[in-house]
Amino acid sequence: MIRVVDLHKRFGPTLAVRGVSFEIQPGEVVGFLGPNGAGKTTTIRVLTGYHPATSGLAEVAGCDVRRQSLEVRRHIGYLPQEVPIYPDLRVVEFLRYRAALKGVPRRDRKAAVERAMAKAGIADVARKLVGHVSHGYRQRVGLADALVANPPILILDEPTSGLDPNQRRRVKQVVRELSAEHTILFSSHILGEVQDVCSRVIVIHRGTVRADGRPDELVAGGTRARLSVRARCPAELLREIVTVLAGVVADTIDVAEDDAAAGHGVATLRCELEPSSDPSEELGTRLQQAAVPVYGLEVERPTLEEYFYAITDGADQREELALAAAATEGGPR
Amino acid sequence: MNGALVTLKKELLSYAVSPVSWIIAVLFYFVRGFELSDLALVFAVYRADPDMFPAATYGNFSTNVMVMLVPGILTMRCFAEERRTGSIETLMTAPVTDFAVVFGKWLAAALFYAILWLPSVLVLHVLEYPAYFDVDIAFGPVFSAYLGMFLLAGFLLAFGCFASSLTDNTMLAAILTILFDGVLMKAPSWLATRIGDWGDGWYARELLAKIDVMGNFSTWFARGLIDTSQVAFFLGGIAFFLFLTWISLTSRRLA
Incomplete structure (x- = not known):
């Protein structure tokens, strides 16, 4: 459903993504893990057609994201990290607008919006201005937006960031329910929720994939x-x-x-x-x-948290220590 | 075209619920009401030709504000606000072409501008009543004058969309557009009087005459004459700046 091969993305002198490769099969719920600044959002933005890749291949539903961007975007429901909204529209108006923009036929639009609101649990704020709902609800409005055209693939970039524990629980529950019908790429740096929700995790650090597999197998086999x-x-x-x-x-x-x-x-x-x-x-x-x-x-x-530390910051520290040791050995005599 | 139509509807809704739009409308008709009553009085007392009345309104403060300031204020949020709030990301990752978004936003601004202007025709109609002039105002020149005004506004709004696509600062986008409006209104005639002998070569004077928007207004549109070269100038300008706006947006996917 999603195929990324040797993806690179450069912003000026900074190489944000360095040769990322992975595949996601239909029906999988994959956690995309990494510390802040690891390259998760950049990779996701390449997949959604927002940023072009510097080199490499990214395919969604068999379509190249660069050459068939419009087709790719038809297959994706995307919830960005910072949920952007139009504060002067009501929740239901915003979702109707998004449904129309995503090509949901007029006759199906009302039902599509109601279904998305029900799934995201926001029916009670349908008539409120988007700018007046709480952060948690706003996040769920973004989730409803991702769902409104019923796309086969959902890309959720840190959907629980800034939510309280109850709201996080609710979002995780929604994602679990959605996993029956959608292929999901779920980005997060909160390990517990990835372990709860995802059948597989991809760990990215400093723009490269450090691990890819089932959470329990990775933890058991690597730590x-x-x-x-x-x-x-x-x-x-x-x-x-x-x-x-x-x-x-x-x-x-x-x-x-x-x-x-x-x-x-x-x-x-x-x-x-x-x-x-x-x-x-x-x-x-x-x-x-x-x-x-x-x-x-x-x-x-060991927990996923320890494993995560071992292959990200822990690996960096070991690398730095090794370099320091090498420098000491090769220093002035 | 579905994307453009959807964007148009959403933008019109945003204009309708924005307090800025209502403040512009209220101030415009408030000031214009005073100006028109003064003009009507002058025309009635001195028995000037009422058919020249629409052309006389060009010099009004309210007209100048509508031409110089309002396009920048209406378009400043088009893309700058989307960039500032981050909604540009969901907009650009929706299955809609960049040009449909650009065209939809411009068309919404142009339609809303027209909605702000059009009731002023009714005011002219009111002036035909016996209490004022008691004559039929020639609506041919009125039509051409409004056509010219809309073409100019469309051109300035297209530039406004372009300016808004360059920054995430709405104030900066508005200032850029207002500066452009000012230069377009004043610079050609100002330059034409100062280029001296140099203007005789390289068709400089002819070129300045072609882009002297206000001069051409009084020469053509205000007299009820529709000059196709002027129409082409404005339509070409609209297409040019919409194209630049599209380039500005789509460069994100190409860079």
Whole structure:
């Protein structure tokens, strides 16, 4: 439904998008994640025909966004980041105008506007001036605008930004309902809501795609879980038991013993685990066999937030440290 | 054309609900009412030719304001406001051609301008009553004068749309248009009197005469004469500035 191949977008000296490629199949709900300034909105604007690409290919519903811009725009319902409105029109007038502009036939217009208002949950403010409704409602007016021509593809650029938790919940609910009928590209930097709503995420950072896949698979496959165990035994014994377990990253083991002088110390061990591994059951058995009383055993799974940090700012920091180290090594002798 | 028609309707609605439009209309008819009653009095007392009455209204303050200031005020929001509020993004990503948007906005401004002007014809009709002149005013020259005025307004409104497409500052767009109006009204005749011998070569004097809008008004349209070269000048100017506006908008997709 959407195909982007080696997309570049330059604004003067700044390369905002550097070789972004991805595909979205019909019916998918894809989260487009990235920190502020990552290139999400620029990529979206290229897809909607608002900005031209500097190079690369972008296709929507099989149409090239540059050469068949009008056709592409017929297939898209777009909610921009900042919902622009005409404050002097009533909500229903604004939606009728947008429906007409998008080519909804006159005989179907009233029904289309009512359907869009019902889906976005704004029927109660239909007669209000757009300039007089709250920010949350305005966001939903923008969503109704994206829906009014019933396009097969919805591109929602940070649809929950600036909303309170209840409003965010409502928008997420609407997006979930829409996923049955539309292909959705949902841009956000709020990870929780992407995890709630999307079946797949594309993470973009500094204009490049850093990850693309199912949220749980990305997190499980890309970040280490953490094992934490507290038991009444000498620290070295605990270390010996844990070191031999499958999936434990040996050089991350950190163990400390409290109150050892009294002869009944409690050792606390923390370590990282290889992605997708879970040695907790085996560890429990081994501790039982060694007759070690266990006070706590926990495998802490990484969150999407940690994964996101690891491949964006975390990756930047590692890169900077590596560069600094290289500079130190290659410095004046 | 559907896009242009939809844009036209929406823009007309916006003009209708804008307080600025109503302030212009009220002030125009308020000032014009005083001016016309004074003119009618002068014409009645001195028994001047009432058929010259419409032409005499050209020098009025209200006419000058309508020609010099109103096109800039009406068009200043066309694109500058859309840029300022960000609604240009949803407009340009809707399945409608850029030219349809440009044409729809210009046509709405031109129609609204015409709606502001047209009731002034009724005022002339009122002056035919016995209480005033008690004669039939020749409506042929009135028609040509109004045609000329609308062509000029269309030209200035097209420039106003272009100026508005260049900036997100509505005041700047209005000032640009008003400056352009001023230059177009005053510069040709002013330059013609100052170019001296240089004007004899390169058809400079002829060129200035062609673009002397106010001079041509009194020579042609005010006398009930429709000069096709003047009509072509205004229509060409409208097409030229609408084209520039379209280029200004569409360059976003090409850059």
